[in-house]
Amino acid sequence: MNSQFSIPSLPETSQCSPNQLIQLARNLPDATISIPSVDKVLEAIEQGKADQLSKLDWIYCIYAKAQWDQQNIDRSSKTSVAIWKVAISNSWLQHQLLWRLAIYDGDWQEQVLAQSLAESFDIFANSVIHLLPVQIIRALRSTQAGIELAKIPCEHRVNRTELLNTIKEDLPIWIPLFSKFIEDITPYFNTIRSPNQQQVRWLLSCLDEMSDSQQIKAVNHLLTKVSNDIASNHSLLVDWLQNKYRNGENWYKLSDPARQRLREWIGGINYTDFQKLVNIILNKLDLQDFESNRLCRRRDFWANYSNRFERLRILLPNTSQIAIGYQIQGDVDLLEDDGSDCTEVCIFDFGEWFVVEFFRGRGSETRLFPKNPRNQQILFGESTLSVKRIRCLGSDKHDHEFLWQVFSRVWLANNGILPNPDTQRSRNPTADQLQQRENKLERWKREIERLEREAKVYCNKICFLID
Template sequence: MRSETPQCSPNQLIQLASNLPDVTISIPSVDKVLEGIEQGKADRVSKLDWIYCIHAKAQWDQQNIDRCRKTSAAIWKVAISNLWLQHQLLWRLAVYYGDQQEQVLAQSLAESFDIFANSDLVSHLLPVQIIRALCSKQAGRELAKIACEKCVNRTELLNSIQDILPAYIPLFSQFIEDIAPYFITINFPNQNQVKWLLSCLDEMSGSQQIKAVDHLLTNVSHDISNNYFLLVDWLRNNYRNGENWYKLSDPARRRLREWIGGIKYGDFQNLVNLILNKLDLPDFESKRLCSRRNFWASYSNRFERLRILLPKTSQLAIAYQIQGDVDLLEDDGSDPTEVCIFDFGEWFVVEFFRGRGGETRLFPKNSKNQQIFFGESTLSVKRIRCLGGDRHDHVYLWQEFSPTWLKNHGILPNPNTQPSRNPTADKLRKRENSLEPWKREIEYLEREAKAYCKKICFLIE
């Protein structure tokens, strides 16, 4: 049952009112706030008055067009030293520029922001930088730049401003799509910038990441991939195999092969150069290394991975200067040599640099060989030779015959590589004369390797 409304006569109300104490009620107004600013009494303006002023400023501007910009500038000047007012204005300004569906600030206040933002006292503040980005023509690109300079991804950026600016603004979610386009504008990015990029890629959704990676692969220069192996390794681990590989465009897949091969060939090239510079080699061995470095340059785009095995003497001389997968080659009494294991996708290629034999061996890429060549197993020259595989010499004219041998196994050189020349009959006879002693030597080394491995297995048992 509803209660009855009390019935009071007018005379009773008048008498009640006459007994109340005198109270002065201050009604908020924009003019009142502006008057306080002009009189230098802005610090006495109440928070309620400021809230009303900010809310009503747009309507006040329509009636005071000639004063709207000047008065808004005065409000921003007060905000430089008033943290509470800063927060009120910046929050609304972020919404004003970041979410056009919600107009919460007078246009004159938005357009006077530079009065505040250009002050040395606040220009360095992250919220100020972010709002400047929001009101630019390329807001997403500018937000990506800020995130890069602070070395934070989108989540970390939003967490750092969650109590200062509204995180729900659409542009804060959309700017992640501008990260890859911004990154490619950086000239010679440093390692921290590359790490920032990878952090951003890791937090993206699947479709966002595919789009970003495709953009990077088709727009970043080849030089960058050579210098920033962290990016190339991340791409190889996440995109070279599996379903992500097939989600990339054809140009992106082609470029990824080039990136991976380029950086791995760079490791190989660096190794050869260090051996030539740091080890006192006979002239014939130096020439042999140079010819192999030049030969594999024609396959630089095909490399997937590279493992380097060094004898103790080489490790002491150069190992600390080499990047990548470097291990010690177990001493089994063989001639000192460095060994490189190339992953060409379907095949493993093992290259012996020096010593007797000096061959190249080819092994199918299966789980067993994967574990042997890129797992934790300890390797030596004899253990590798004991595995067998298809082998090729490095005697006279080997550079003319190796490409055909590799092609027969599906390993092709880089595009636009000059084909091998057809040797003359005299050169072919000279090669045959060199090849026969090599065959006898390699057969002897293989028998020696099998005997060694058999002995090792016997001792283990």
Template structure:
């Protein structure tokens, strides 16, 4: 059943002066306008002739029923229920009653609707033919103790934002009543009560956020970030991307509360670490690696898990062989590494806020490099579509090994540059003197290898530059 009302058109008010109206009235013959009493309308209902009651008679009946109820207290509820029963199949009467019920509040109560009609609304609202209709659901929400929250729930179920909701009901209900303006404040409080939101519900939330004013949106995002589970990031990167694009940089970042900023860092880091973790697992499963290579990758994955909350961005670069083996199973920002003759290796570039960290997975050298976050490095590491191992090494930066006990010393190295692990992370154990000596021996070989690789990178990049000219 379609819920449609026809709004009666009213004639334009003639532009007459008071003197003209007085003169016109004095010339009119004596006429008595007969309007049926409430009893006559109720009698028509009782006789099954409600369809013969005119719109004018209904208007008079509903208006006069306030006074009629005072004189017929014992019959007020029963007769109001009968009127609502008629409204189930009378679209115009539905419209008229619901419009008045929507503004039935405070000092206006007796001016717009009899109390007995307001109290017997459920007789109508529970009827199968109308209970599912949007205006009926909205009236129920408006009359509840948590009107704003109930309106937000309806909007979510309908997958419509506030503007779309008002457009749907403006022909049926007075959209200027205050609750329609205030319910937008309940959007995120309602969303955070959804145990496992689906993709459609997330898209609805973002649509609502996008139409809010700046102050409304800041308040909503603060509530969202501090009241929803981190688990949402595993299923809804769309939400995290929206938050990152709108709140991670620029003045909006500083408008968030400290707990909200911390939670956003964790969300962004968590989803980026998941991409990194997935890449390592795919390489382990899809590529034919030697045992020492597999063990090295597992240790890298576990080490960076302690920094998962810090990942602001992640870029993945794959050699052709890995791209063929892995296919399109990896999420995130993935590009092909240009073949420059280097040992095959996957490369991950992490954005840690003040620093870029480049991790070489395999091959000779297999180092971690640290670059300050400036416009030049950002353009090269995150902006250029074509990068190679030698091109990255040619950039220089500070570097760290993956030799024996590298996790202990990498953590110190990162901390010295302001890159700290997640809270409550277990500290590294203290190495023995023999272990330190063993590490030192291996480190000398690694340093010589890195120096050789950097010379190769410099020669390759300089020759490429000459060829381009």
């Protein structure tokens, strides 16, 4: 049968002579192929010729050193020390050894690095202790690797992500410990006896980069393990926790002990601001003795409720603001002059209630407002408030007359505002003391009624002028 396809014709192959290639080969210089070996590397080190070794020589030596050690047990340690000493001045060799040492673990040990090289690492490390990869390797090899790893970014003021970006060319950042040590950030922070502001900022940077579940776990640990003294000295930490966890769904993700501690921390910071205000007023303003004594008693009384302060707003008359200047931080505003007696005003947020404390002047009462949107907007939202405007709001009130601390405590408790758990109970007053209080209380009631009438007249006049 004839084929339907024709076979294409191929060009004829030219007759090539290898004479030229042979001639070229004859003109090449003699070359000796150097086969890598551990002995060759060790001999070069002994002769001070380590700088003449090729990268291939070093790679083979590192790879074959474990097997060579088995055949030269008596020389294994000494020769590994010699290799590390060369690495001190050879950055490429450093990288090869440190990279393998970082993953020297478990079933991979012998395939990655000889045991003798791993065990003699300190010879090298003690000479270049300042190198970041060396610090990390030492942390990885410690019994508390996570804690020691967390210490390094703290000292360098970087978070975990920033640390890994710095060393990703030097070490295998994919090993498990690098992904897990973020869980040891707060346990490490807890080991710092008196953290400074930079260390607190570092902690917050680390918390911000965590996943939601990691952060919840870290914050629970932080709140239940870190001392109250640290919280009271670092309002930045408490402010971060308050913004992230006091409101919203995160609040309910915290454990009961953590929620209680956060309340205490927030209260402690806010009470400290209140305490500082009173102390500055006592030092800066020319007060009469009875006014100074009254302020001291207020300060000491509210210390028993320091765990309950969720927010604090301070309103200062112009004279106090001039005298105090910028020594008070936080939510501080000017108290509008409405003709009332000169006084400072503090507004406390106790969760379900707002408490308004008038420091001085006639009346000088404490007022209790339910926490509703209207009161919140007025007491914490409006930029201009005055004594009369606050008195116009209408509220339950309490005096500061004789034995007022005893009865204020009962009054607050009846509204669910309880003192700190460790607060001592007051002694019961005698019959004579009760009668003495009753006489003074009658005068105070008449005075406060007069002040409230004045306040209503003032507020009605303001409203009329606005309309």
